[in-house]
Amino acid sequence: MKMSKKWFRSIVVVLLLSALMASIGVGSSAFVTPKWEADTTEFMYDEEIAAAWGDSALFESDDFAGVYINKGRQVVFVYVDGSKGYKDAVSRCKSMGGMLVSDDGNLRQPMLVHGATYSYKQLNEAQQIFVAKGYLNSEICSFSVDYENNCITVGLLDLSKCNKIQKQLVALVEETVVGVDSVKEIVSFEKDEDPITYCTSANGYSQLNATVSGGTGYFSGAVRYTSSTYGDGFITTGHGPAVNAIVYVGSQRIGVVKAKYHNGTNDTAFVKLDSGNTFVPTDTAAEETDSSVPAVGSTIYVRGYNTNPKVLTTVLSNTYSYNNAQDGITWSDMIRVDVGVPGGSSGGGALGRLLDLGRTRTVIGVISATSSTSTVIIKRAKFSY
Numbered sequence: 001m002k003m004s005k006k007w008f009r010s011i012v013v014v015l016l017l018s019a020l021m022a023s024i025g026v027g028s029s030a031f032v033t034p035k036w037e038a039d040t041t042e043f044m045y046d047e048e049i050a051a052a053w054g055d056s057a058l059f060e061s062d063d064f065a066g067v068y069i070n071k072g073r074q075v076v077f078v079y080v081d082g083s084k085g086y087k088d089a090v091s092r093c094k095s096m097g098g099m100l101v102s103d104d105g106n107l108r109q110p111m112l113v114h115g116a117t118y119s120y121k122q123l124n125e126a127q128q129i130f131v132a133k134g135y136l137n138s139e140i141c142s143f144s145v146d147y148e149n150n151c152i153t154v155g156l157l158d159l160s161k162c163n164k165i166q167k168q169l170v171a172l173v174e175e176t177v178v179g180v181d182s183v184k185e186i187v188s189f190e191k192d193e194d195p196i197t198y199c200t201s202a203n204g205y206s207q208l209n210a211t212v213s214g215g216t217g218y219f220s221g222a223v224r225y226t227s228s229t230y231g232d233g234f235i236t237t238g239h240g241p242a243v244n245a246i247v248y249v250g251s252q253r254i255g256v257v258k259a260k261y262h263n264g265t266n267d268t269a270f271v272k273l274d275s276g277n278t279f280v281p282t283d284t285a286a287e288e289t290d291s292s293v294p295a296v297g298s299t300i301y302v303r304g305y306n307t308n309p310k311v312l313t314t315v316l317s318n319t320y321s322y323n324n325a326q327d328g329i330t331w332s333d334m335i336r337v338d339v340g341v342p343g344g345s346s347g348g349g350a351l352g353r354l355l356d357l358g359r360t361r362t363v364i365g366v367i368s369a370t371s372s373t374s375t376v377i378i379k380r381a382k383f384s385y
Contacts, residue, residue, distance in 0.1 A: 043299060043353055044107060045292040046318070049075060052102040054092070061085055065116040066123070066147030069297030074110045075100050078147055081115035089113045106353070116150035122180055124319060126173045127152050128332075133172065136323040136330045140165065141192045144317035144336065147296055151185060155192040155322070162189040192371065195325030198239045198267075199304070199346045199370040206304075206344030207281065209248050210241035210257070217241060220304040220348035221281025223289055223363035225270065227385040230258045233272040234281050235289075235366060235383065237347030238262040240269070247271050254279045259385055264331055267368040267378050269347075270385040282349065282361050290352050290362040291381040293318050294335065300352065302337060302375055304345020304367055313337035313375065320376065324369060331368070335377040340370045350377045 049067055050058040058064055063085025065078040077093070079086035093113045100111040123145045130136075130143055130152070142155035154169070156162060166187055173183045180186070200206075206218035217240045225235045238260045241247060245257045254277050260269035273279060280287070282303070294300050294315045303310040320336040323329075335350065350365035365377040 044069060044075070044109070044295045045298075046295050047292050048102050048107050049100065049295055052100045052107050053077065059120060062119060062121065064120045065118060065150060066120050066145065067295060068147045069109075069295055070112075070148070071297075072110075074112050075295075076112045076114055076148070078114050078116045078120075078150065080119050081117065086113070086115055118150055118180065118183075118186060120145075120147075122177055123150070123152060123186075126177050126180075126186065127319065127321060129172060129176050130169060131321050131330060131332055135169070136321060138323075140323070141195065142320065142322035144320045146188065146317075149188060151188045154187055154189050156189055157192055157195070159189060159191050165189075193373055194371050196322050196369050196371045196374075196376060197324065197326045198237075199341055199343050199367065199375075200237065200240050201342075201344030201346075207249065208236065208254075208347070209250075210245040212241055212245070218344045219346045220344065220367070221271075221279070222268075222347055222349040222366045223282060223287050223361075224280055225289065225385065227258070227270055227272070229385065230270060230272045233258070233270055234279065235347075235363075235385075236269050236271055236281075237366065237368065238267040238269045239368070240346060243269075249279065261383065262329075264329055265333055265378075266382040267331075268366050268383040282363070287361040287363060288355075289380050290364050291379070292352070292364060293379060293381075294352070294364060300337065300350055300364070302339070302341055302345070302348065302350050302367055302377070304341050304348030310351065311339055311341065313339040316374065322369075322376065331376070333379065333382075334368070335365055335379060337375050337377065338373070339375060340372045341367060341375050342370075345370070345375075 063080050063083035065080055067077050070076050079089050090113050101108045127143045144153050146153045169187050170183050201218040207220045209216055209218045219237050219240045222235045226232050239262050241257045243257050247255050255271045255273040257269050258272045296315050298315050301310040316338050317336040320334040321332040345367050348367040349363040352362035352364040364380050368378050369376040
C-alpha cells in the first residue's frame with residue numbers, strides 16, 4: 001500500500017506528541033491523579049449548599065426543616081409542609097433546573113425539595129432541651145437530628161425501654177417547644193451496639209505517645225497549627241496527655257503539650273514542637289484547617305495512625321450529642337460518621353478537600369471517640385490556641 005506524504009507527516013506528528021506527553025507524565029504511569037480529587041463531588045459543606053441555594057440565612061428560617069445528601073447523591077432541602085418557605089423552595093428548585101451549582105464549581109449536584117412536619121429550629125431546640133435536662137445517661141446513649149425522617153433519633157443500648165422513654169421525651173417537647181403539638185413521631189429509636197468511648201490506645205500501636213494517668217497513652221496527630229501564644233506545633237486529642245507532658249514519636253521527643261480542653265464540646269490539645277522539629281501529622285506537604293461543617297450524607301475521610309492510612313466515611317449527624325461511657329461526660333454539637341476507628345486514632349484528623357491540585361490538605365475536625373459502628377469528631381470551630 002502506498003502511503004501519501006500528508007498521511008506520513010500526520011503519523012510523525014502523533015508519534016512526537018505521544019513522546020512529549022509521556023516525557024511529562026501525561027497518559028503514563030508517571031502521572032498519578034490523587035484519589036481525593038475524584039471524591040470532591042461527594043464532599044459538601046452546609047455553608048456552600050446554602051450559598052449555592054442563594055440563602056445565606058437558610059438555617060435561621062422558621063420554615064426550613066433541614067438539608068441532607070440522599071443515597072442517590074441528591075441534595076434534599078426540607079421545609080415545613082404548606083409553609084411559604086416550602087412553596088418558594090419548590091419554585092426555586094424548578095427555576096434552577098433541579099441542579100445546585102456553586103460559583104466555584106466545587107458543588108454541582110441534582111436536588112429535590114421535600115415537605116415535613118417539624119422545623120429545623122424545633123428539632124434542634126428539642127434536642128438541646130433533652131441534653132440540658134440530663135436525659136443522656138446510662139439508659140440513653142445519644143441524640144441526633146434526623147433530617148430525612150424529620151425527627152430526633154434516640155440511641156439506646158436496650159430497645160425494650162423505648163416506650164417509657166418516648167412518653168417522657170414527648171411530654172417534655174409538648175411542654176417546652178413553641179409551636180409543637182401532638183409530637184409522638186418527633187422521636188425515633190435506634191440500638192447502639194456498644195457504648196461510645198475515647199479511642200486512645202494502651203497497646204503501643206499508634207503515631208504518638210506520652211505519659212498519661214496510669215501509664216503511657218498512644219494517640220494520633222491531626223494537623224500542623226501555629227498558635228498565637230505558643231508558636232509552631234500541632235493539634236491532637238484533649239483526653240490523652242496532660243499539660244506539660246512530653247510527646248514522642250517512638251522514643252524520639254518531638255514536643256510538649258502546652259494547652260488542652262476536655263469539656264463537653266472541645267476535646268483537643270496543642271503540642272508545641274521542639275525547635276527545629278519538622279513533624280507533620282498528615283500526608284501532604286502543606287495543610288490548613290477549615291471551620292466549615294460537612295453536610296449530613298456527605299462523605300469525609302478520617303485519619304488516625306491505625307486507619308491505614310485514612311478511611312472514607314459518611315456523615316450521619318452534624319449536631320450529635322452523646323454520653324461517654326468512660327467518664328460520663330455529655331458531649332454536644334459533634335460530627336458523627338458511620339465507621340468505627342481503632343484505638344490509637346484519637347487526635348487524628350477529619351479531612352476535607354484537597355486544595356492547590358492536591359498539595360494542601362484541609363482538616364475540618366479532630367477524632368475524639370468511637371464505637372464499633374461510628375466515630376465522633378470535634379468540629380474545627382471548637383478549638384483555638
